[in-house]
Amino acid sequence: xxxxxxxxxxxxxxxxxxxxxxxxxxxxxxxxxxxxxxxxxxxxxxxxxxxxxxxxxxxxxxxxxxxxxxxxxxxxxxxxxxxxxxxxxxxxxxxxxxxxxxxxxxxxxxxxxxxxxxxxxxxxxxxxxxxxxxxxxxxxxxxxxxxxxxxxxxxxxxxxxxxxxxxxxxxxxxxxxxxxxxxxxxxxxxxxxxxxxxxxxxxxxxxxxxxxxxxxxxxxxxxxxxxxxxxxxxxxxxxxxxxxxxxxxxxxxxxxxxxxxxxxxxxxxxxxxxxxxxxxxxxxxxxxxxxxxxxxxxxxxxxxxxxxxxxxxxxxxxxxxxxxxxxxxxxxxxxxxxxxxxxxxxxxxxxxxxxxxxxxxxxxxxxxxxxxxxxxxxxxxxxxxxxxxxxxxxxxxxxxxxxxxxxxxxxxxxxxxxxxxxxxxxxxxxxxxxxxxxxxxxxxxxxxxxxxxxxxxxxxxxxxxxxxxxxxxxxxxxxxxxxxxxxxxxxxxxxxxxxxxxxxxxxxxxxxxxxxxxxxxxxxxxxxxxxxxxxxx
Amino acid sequence: xxxxxxxxxxxxxxxxxxxxxxxxxxxxxxxxxxxxxxxxxxxxxxxxxxxxxxxxxxxxxxxxxxxxxxxxxxxxxxxxxxxxxxxxxxxxxxxxxxxxxxxxxxxxxxxxxxxxxxxxxxxxxxxxxxxxxxxxxxxxxxxxxxxxxxxxxxxxxxxxxxxxxxxxxxxxxxxxxxxxxxxxxxxxxxxxxxxxxxxxxxxxxxxxxxxxxxxxxxxxxxxxxxxxxxxxxxxxxxxxxxxxxxxxxxxxxxxxxxxxxxxxxxxxxxxxxxxxxxxxxxxxxxxxxxxxxxxxxxxxxxxxxxxxxxxxxxxxxxxxxxxxxxxxxxxxxxxxxxxxxxxxxxxxxxxxxxxxxxxxxxxxxxxxxxxxxxxxxxxxxxxxx
Numbered sequence: 034x035x036x037x038x039x040x041x042x043x044x045x046x047x048x049x050x051x052x053x054x055x056x057x058x059x060x061x062x063x064x065x066x067x068x069x070x071x072x073x074x075x076x077x078x079x080x081x082x083x084x085x086x087x088x089x090x091x092x093x094x095x096x097x098x099x100x101x102x103x104x105x106x107x108x109x110x111x112x113x114x115x116x117x118x119x120x121x122x123x124x125x126x127x128x129x130x131x132x133x134x135x136x137x138x139x140x141x142x143x144x145x146x147x148x149x150x151x152x153x154x155x156x157x158x159x160x161x162x163x164x165x166x167x168x169x170x171x172x173x174x175x176x177x178x179x180x181x182x183x184x185x186x187x188x189x190x191x192x193x194x195x196x197x198x199x200x201x202x203x204x205x206x207x208x209x210x211x212x213x214x215x216x217x218x219x220x221x222x223x224x225x226x227x228x229x230x231x232x233x234x235x236x237x238x239x240x241x242x243x244x245x246x247x248x249x250x251x252x253x254x255x256x257x258x259x260x261x262x263x264x265x266x267x268x269x270x271x272x273x274x275x276x277x278x279x280x281x282x283x284x285x286x287x288x289x290x291x292x293x294x295x296x297x298x299x300x301x302x303x304x305x306x307x308x309x310x311x312x313x314x315x316x317x318x319x320x321x322x323x324x325x326x327x328x329x330x331x332x333x334x335x336x337x338x339x340x341x342x343x344x345x346x347x348x349x350x351x352x353x354x355x356x357x358x359x360x361x362x363x364x365x366x367x368x369x370x371x372x373x374x375x376x377x378x379x380x381x382x383x384x385x386x387x388x389x390x391x392x393x394x395x396x397x398x399x400x401x402x403x404x405x406x407x408x409x410x411x412x413x414x415x416x417x418x419x420x421x422x423x424x425x426x427x428x429x430x431x432x433x434x435x436x437x438x439x440x441x442x443x444x445x446x447x448x449x450x451x452x453x454x455x456x457x458x459x460x461x462x463x464x465x466x467x468x469x470x471x472x473x474x475x476x477x478x479x480x481x482x483x484x485x486x487x488x489x490x491x492x493x494x495x496x497x498x499x500x501x502x503x504x505x506x507x508x509x510x511x512x513x514x515x516x517x518x519x520x521x522x523x524x525x526x527x528x529x530x531x532x533x534x535x536x537x538x539x540x541x542x543x544x545x546x547x548x549x550x551x552x553x554x555x556x557x558x559x560x561x562x563x564x565x566x567x568x569x570x
Numbered sequence: 571x572x573x574x575x576x577x578x579x580x581x582x583x584x585x586x587x588x589x590x591x592x593x594x595x596x597x598x599x600x601x602x603x604x605x606x607x608x609x610x611x612x613x614x615x616x617x618x619x620x621x622x623x624x625x626x627x628x629x630x631x632x633x634x635x636x637x638x639x640x641x642x643x644x645x646x647x648x649x650x651x652x653x654x655x656x657x658x659x660x661x662x663x664x665x666x667x668x669x670x671x672x673x674x675x676x677x678x679x680x681x682x683x684x685x686x687x688x689x690x691x692x693x694x695x696x697x698x699x700x701x702x703x704x705x706x707x708x709x710x711x712x713x714x715x716x717x718x719x720x721x722x723x724x725x726x727x728x729x730x731x732x733x734x735x736x737x738x739x740x741x742x743x744x745x746x747x748x749x750x751x752x753x754x755x756x757x758x759x760x761x762x763x764x765x766x767x768x769x770x771x772x773x774x775x776x777x778x779x780x781x782x783x784x785x786x787x788x789x790x791x792x793x794x795x796x797x798x799x800x801x802x803x804x805x806x807x808x809x810x811x812x813x814x815x816x817x818x819x820x821x822x823x824x825x826x827x828x829x830x831x832x833x834x835x836x837x838x839x840x841x842x843x844x845x846x847x848x849x850x851x852x853x854x855x856x857x858x859x860x861x862x863x864x865x866x867x868x869x870x871x872x873x874x875x876x877x878x879x880x881x882x883x884x885x886x887x888x889x890x891x892x893x894x895x896x897x898x899x900x901x902x903x904x905x906x907x908x909x910x911x912x913x914x915x916x917x918x919x920x921x922x923x924x925x926x927x928x929x930x931x932x933x934x935x936x937x938x939x940x941x942x943x944x945x946x947x948x949x950x951x952x953x954x955x
Contacts, residue, residue, distance in 0.1 A: 389814025
């Protein structure tokens, strides 16, 4: 028996296609994205790579596909160690990756796009060859796309198939797909899965990055779970339960929750009263009913949401990013026109109004992207400090002249109150550190004296000190009777701060509950889109 | 030894790059001016002229005496305004090259005041207002096309420049033509002309109009909410929208302000430029004033105060160039001045090149390491074989 298993093991080891050994990746800013991750890939295998945002899934696959060099560790093929200096080298070796954001030229046809990825893209002979090759490949793989139509005219699912074709045409053995289903309709997902199964039968290996537990169950042979850069699980799909996977993915609570306990010691009565109040009272400061909104691609992003955020409460929205949180926030702050529904602030309708009117109603918005939305980087601190309130009488004098002295005074106050470290009001915003930039935004928004604060990813990318400072500020505002809608991909943060939690998945709230009523396993399941808790994989 | 050399040369290279990237915008412009003049000198030398003599003649002609200064300023005045047209739109994040056409329309509109009489103060005001409105209306069409149909402003303003040009030709030849002299339009009446500022020169009070307008634009852009919104959407349209700014309105505002400036430029040329005080057929006094304004705007760093200085420099080049071409022993053709102008505009992009240089450098090192790996692999293979 031992001999046969040993032989089987040996055989298996010989058969592996690629092995990543103890890969560590430290980014130049000091972030440790991967810690000694080891992954073995065999032929004819679909591996699900599961994890939350920032777990290291993308980093690992980028290293495998030659886009990033590892800091430590090595990649081994049966013929010895390999090192990819670029995606092209990885492609030559037989590893291809399909990214979430397609790398296609919209005005080119599918054939031209594929030809573009080859050695001599601009020769006509090559294009004819490519087309012939593609037709054969489509026949073999059962993957059909119109070759002579500009890809921008194709549906998203078809565009994805062009990307897959592009990689397959390079004769790869390992195909890496980054969240391939996030842009697809259910029908397209089925087609993709059928294709992946066919490819598996042909001996290809596939790495499938996802956070959706259901998909892991239906398509993969093996699941590898990453959490905070560490490989916390590597198990056969057949033997795994969804609960097990959810637990692995979300993990145990870390320091933030300990901190939250400390916080709630004194605030506990407040939490209780908020709870009672919530049960008694009707509509909150923010009232949302049957809200629907579409994303940029036209796909439904927010589906039939109804909820209330009350005074003195932090309403946390947790979930893996890209499940409609951005669209929800944009709909409520005037940056996106929802397709239907009702949303009111203190009884006044806000849907379809522009941001300026909505701010007037007492809304503060801490946007998820401080460089793109929150700040105008070449502007000075002073100019940034009045963005959105520059039309208010406080700062606007006769003939619409800006009141320089008032503005500078305002900035000085912000800098003192919110501990913004900068050389002065006329320093450009881009000269500030990330933490100080975020403090500037938060300070500006809180200084509006709002009734409700919409905070999207308020602590993303910040050092621990700044992040904690901003969390404390939000709690302080809550205790002062403001309503807060907190949207964050950081589950620990949402759990620590929120009085009520909603878990968002594909545009819907899977549940709205008190943090005490949710254990982490349930949260993991809900974030992965699984409602029935006692369901096996 | 050789590594020492490489090291020190790379250090020098880096230091140059750092100096150039950290360069003050004003210094960059000065540097560009110097490079442009040097390029012109090189060409003069190649063609057998004496650059030193030529430049001496040019600068004496431009800034050497009060006559030279006055004619430099007279040439600079309309350039200030057309440069503003370009700059305001750049500040709003657009590339409006329609100053040329708006200038023609302003000039044509100014001529029409010759058909009626008003008290002198009112008459001149009427001319200015007509011209400014005409410029603004002409800029409004590309603006509306952009806002409603998404037509890119570069395309539409270029087309509108041509429409304006031939419309102006037509107006000069058939509608506004002077019945006594067919080659020009009727003249602006005496009491509607900008008074001459320096006796015996062609510098009129129109210079004050231009400088005043530049200062007004400066205050609008940097000290009012309107300018704040324009600049905000120019730098970051998304953040501006987040800040409750309607980008369509700021686009419209900047187009209208630009049109007003270009229209006023038309008025200064027609109402403040002796001896004709009319539009001559073929538009020689107007031709290229709008396009040269773009060069002035670039050298003036799209800042009204910088533009005033840059316009005086470009005006000086034109005024001095006229002297240069008649300078006895060394008559350098006027076209050389245009070469200098072109070289200056090109030189403006040098610091930008150095700014993107780190990227170029990175590519270079990557390529180098790839080559090294390839060669080592080849030698490795040979060794094993």
